[in-house]
Amino acid sequence: MNHAQKGFTLIELMIVVAIIGILAAVAIPQYQDYTARTQVSRVVGEVNALKSSAESIFNSGGAVANADNLSATPKREIGIGWTGSNLVDPTHGTNGLNITNGGQADMSWDVVLGTDASGAVAGVTITVSRSTSGAWSCAITGGASVTGWKDSYAPAGCPHS
Template identity: 60%
Template sequence: MQNMKINHAQKGFTLIELMIVVAIIGILAAIAIPQYQDYIARSQVSRVVGEVNALKTNVEDGLMRGATIITGYTDDLTKDPIEIALGYDSTKSNLLDSSAGTNGITINNGATAAPQIQATLGGDATAAVKGAVVTISRTAAGVWTCAVDKSGAGAGWKDSYAPAGCDAS
């Protein structure tokens, strides 16, 4: 009988190799998931600030035309306040709390040249930022400032969620 060579070449991975790979993936996930959640929260606050900032142009145009921006909109819940006040169309955000003002946006001090535009985060916003209020204020001189009131936000709020140029209080 001839001697047959048996080939014992390894095929596949051993159990210990698979366990090491799973452990590495677990460690990476433990680091990446909280970072991703912070990224989502920051991007949602920045998006709302951008959406509210987009209304500044309409408010400025209305003030230049002598329009009075009325507060306390309750007559038409299908439109944003600026649309009702100045006749502009605007997009509704899924990140705003629709119970706080009309579609989550409130315009205050409309009879003066120093209005405030406020947006309360809610809707599809993450739990850490729900309840935070973004306020864009205009002085009588025409200078706009931004502030984020975190007092209504969840326990997970971090000051880093407020975008640059917006004070977190």
């Protein structure tokens, strides 16, 4: 009589489980790094997108603000158009955006990552600045104080300092 083996042996199943465990041990940290990096890049893109609005406000003789106040003196305040982000701390500034020297040519704004941001990047500050000559710059600060922060999370156009 010929008895053919059917199914898998316990050893074969244990080998498959071990292989899956090894792959998961490598893949999960890589996925977490990818998630943190894309969250930082997304917020950098969101705050950098406000530069064209700020230039338009300056060109029309206004001051950059979070909301319109057209009766403000000496310059009318024009809202920059920030509506918020689920990756920034909404208690920092207005809807998460803090504007400094909005009526001056050398102004800046910053956001602090929080709310839905990964724990590896929550607490990091992204600052976009304009010099009096009209040059824009971007910087990321606070990474050293955040558990799990890696400098590779910062995009090329907005380095960690």
